[in-house]
Amino acid sequence: MARLTDLHEASRTRLSGLECPSYETQPWVQPRALERSRIAIVSSAALIRRGDPVFLPTDAGWRPIPHDLLDNEMLLSHVSINFDRTGFQQDPEVVLPRRRLDELAEAGVIGAVGTTHYTFMGSNDPNVLGETARDIAGRLKAERIDAAILVPV
Amino acid sequence: MSALAHMIESHGVATVLIGLIRPHVEKIRPPRALWVPFQLGRPLGSPHARDFQLRVLRQALALLERHDGPVLLDDFADDEPRTDDDADWTPPLASPSTGDADGAMLNAELERLLPLYRRVVAARGRTTVGLSGVGLPEGVGFVASCLSGTLAASPTPALTDAQALRFIADDLKAAWTEAASLAGRPSSRQLADWLWEHTVLGRVLIRLRSLALQSGEAPFKAVAGNLLVPGARVALLEAGKAS
Numbered sequence: 562m563a564r565l566t567d568l569h570e571a572s573r574t575r576l577s578g579l580e581c582p583s584y585e586t587q588p589w590v591q592p593r594a595l596e597r598s599r600i601a602i603v604s605s606a607a608l609i610r611r612g613d614p615v616f617l618p619t620d621a622g623w624r625p626i627p628h629d630l631l632d633n634e635m636l637l638s639h640v641s642i643n644f645d646r647t648g649f650q651q652d653p654e655v656v657l658p659r660r661r662l663d664e665l666a667e668a669g670v671i672g673a674v675g676t677t678h679y680t681f682m683g684s685n686d687p688n689v690l691g692e693t694a695r696d697i698a699g700r701l702k703a704e705r706i707d708a709a710i711l712v713p714v
Numbered sequence: 715m716s717a718l719a720h721m722i723e724s725h726g727v728a729t730v731l732i733g734l735i736r737p738h739v740e741k742i743r744p745p746r747a748l749w750v751p752f753q754l755g756r757p758l759g760s761p762h763a764r765d766f767q768l769r770v771l772r773q774a775l776a777l778l779e780r781h782d783g784p785v786l787l788d789d790f791a792d793d794e795p796r797t798d799d800d801a802d803w804t805p806p807l808a809s810p811s812t813g814d815a816d817g818a819m820l821n822a823e824l825e826r827l828l829p830l831y832r833r834v835v836a837a838r839g840r841t842t843v844g845l846s847g848v849g850l851p852e853g854v855g856f857v858a859s860c861l862s863g864t865l866a867a868s869p870t871p872a873l874t875d876a877q878a879l880r881f882i883a884d885d886l887k888a889a890w891t892e893a894a895s896l897a898g899r900p901s902s903r904q905l906a907d908w909l910w911e912h913t914v915l916g917r918v919l920i921r922l923r924s925l926a927l928q929s930g931e932a933p934f935k936a937v938a939g940n941l942l943v944p945g946a947r948v949a950l951l952e953a954g955k956a957s
Binding site: 572577579582583586591592609612614615617636638642645646649650651654655664681693694701707708709710713 | 735745844
């Protein structure tokens with residue numbers, strides 16, 4: 562469904578025309594064995610805790626989402642209205658798969674799940690997200706996260 | 715998102731990305747990515763498809779075990795399950811699809827919808843309504859006031875008038891589609907078609923968009939013009955007018 566050819570022309574044109582950054586370096590960190598790795602999620606869905614300020618357009622910041630935050634306390638405040646929200650309404654795992662990661666940890670596929678996940682608004686120009694990336698990476702390292710799984714919307 | 719993967723890995727944390735737009739992943743080349751052919755907004759696939767969601771995660775996480783990068787780009791082979799329409803689904807209500815929709819009609823529609831919405835919240839134990847911090851009846855009143863052709867005063871000090879319109883509209887759309895999915899397994903397309911073609915709310919938001927585009931009020935034009943009606947729906951409406 563997200564093949565560009567499946568999208569309406571207006572969406573296809575907009576997404577095809579988005580300028581993408583190019584990088585001269587190619588980073589690579591080899592994590593520990595997966596069954597011993599501690600994993601956290603970074604979501605671009607602009608999630609918030611109920612009652613907290615929403616992400617406003619051009620907000621390039623980030624927020625922590627506690628792993629044990631109740632589903633009813635989590636809202637999605639992304640600026641774009643051009644993606645489906647009904648999946649998230651019915652099942653938050655579609656966007657932030659915390660319970661699925663718990664199940665993979667219980668099955669021994671991964672070592673553990675982080676106690677905090679991170680979220681930002683993915684529609685921003687990548688050029689303004691440097692500080693957010695640095696801050697999130699710093700938090701992940703401080704929390705001894707071996708690898709982050711990045712989940713878009 | 716691919717750019718953020720690159721930046722986080724540059725700061726010393728291994729990453730694996732689930733990618734929805736393959737051309738973006740190809741251009742930015744994050745260290746590890748699994749492209750999934752799912753609908754935007756559903757990176758793990760369909761709701762309540764536990765085993766399928768686990769398969770997506772397992773395949774993505776498996777990239778962390780490889781030593782032959784950078785760059786690793788894998789494809790998830792299967793489309794998300796349950797994208798077909800539910801032939802047995804019945805819309806909770808259907809309003810006349812012609813004529814101007816006004817505030818009284820919107821309020822009446824809310825009255826009909828509220829019992830269903832409350833039932834679905836009780837059944838799920840959650841709702842995604844709440845971005846604006848404004849109750850649904852008050853939100854309907856605010857939106858109805860904007861039908862005068864100008865932004866009404868925000869009912870909450872936390873949001874400007876334009877922001878209030880945006881997030882109240884989000885809350886109303888969420889309440890409507892949550893209520894509509896109480897019974898059956900309607901597809902996202904069924905829910906969107908119902909909202910935009912068979913509800914007063916859909917017609918009110920489309921009308922607000924038209925009013926805003928004619929308005930000289932820049933914040934009204936920016937929010938109602940761009941952030942109420944999805945681009946694909948606008949294109950359908952414009953194609954319908956042209957045909």
